[in-house]
Amino acid sequence: MDNQANNPIKRIGVLTSGGDAPGMNAAIRAVVRACTYYGIQVYGIKRGYRGLLDGDMFEMNARSVSDIIYRGGTILQTARCHTFRSHEGIVKGKKMAEVFQLDALVVIGGDGSFKGALEIAREGLPVIGIPGTIDNDIGCTDYTIGFDTAMNTVRDAIDKIKDTASSHERCSFVEVMGRNAGYIAMNCAIAGGAEVCLIPEKPYNIDVDVVKKIIDCRNRGKHHYVVIVAEGVGGTMLLAEEVKNITGIETTATILGHIQRGGSPTVKDRVVAGMMGVKAVQCLKNGEVNKIIAYKGDKCVAIDIEEALAVQKQLDPDIILASEILNV
Ligand code: ATP
16 A cells, blocks of 8 residues: 655545544544644544535534533544445545545544545545544554443443342343454453453353353352353343343343443543544654554554554453453
């Protein structure tokens, strides 16, 4: 991929795409303010690639992003745009960028959004990606904007569920988001002191990995048991019912759902979003394009988009082991 812009970048578009994540607003703010600082014009594009195709965009300035740093969601809104998955859609997106004289596009979103960004870069529109998804499932980066806030929401829910579970001596099944990855589940199992954590990365056996562990806990005198189930495992309601039938212990199932996507972003999400947004604009200013801004060892680095998309992410075996040790 050609990693240099041929001409100086004078005007860019910024959009949010895919699932929303707390901290996306902080990232938009950072991009807009950094553009202001470096003398680059910036257009906010509404509803992700949908808005690009429709030409639904407006000029932003430092004031357009006042008072949004603490707000969840995205002021630009987001969407999943089916048309953009086709070559015709990509060509139309490139054409609309020409109509609005955009020299580059900053895409805040997940892996899918970056695949779209790569396709439009291949048509000749320079891009920069900023990882924004609660799932933390993007291979090239240690961290994605929204992950910490979502985990804190889950941790808070587990704490509350535990209070009521111990009063009734129940076993509580809690399903958390994360698509096909167990990052939220595993981290929150440790943070919430869960007895069992089921993740898509590790197949489980109901007798050995769930029922036996819960009975062991009961025999050790515990009054409540929390089982975290990752979205990628699913089937939480049925699982809770089955465990009740086998053990005779009362079970409840809670699907946390979209509350995990909302809320005011944590300090970590605001700071990472700020750093990534500034780094994205610095890259554009230096003519370094077609990159994903990755967070590596507390620093933001720019990685070639094709290389970045090829990196597979694996849940650290140490965290899986730690969770099992701490459950004992
Ligand atoms: P999240 O991880 O939060 O779901 P995401 O960015 O992975 O975020 P997707 O729904 O996969 O979410 O992708 C968002 C949008 O990116 C899609 O609706 C589509 O417009 C575009 N997109 C996804 N994959 C491609 C592709 N292969 N080619 C072109 N565009 C794509």
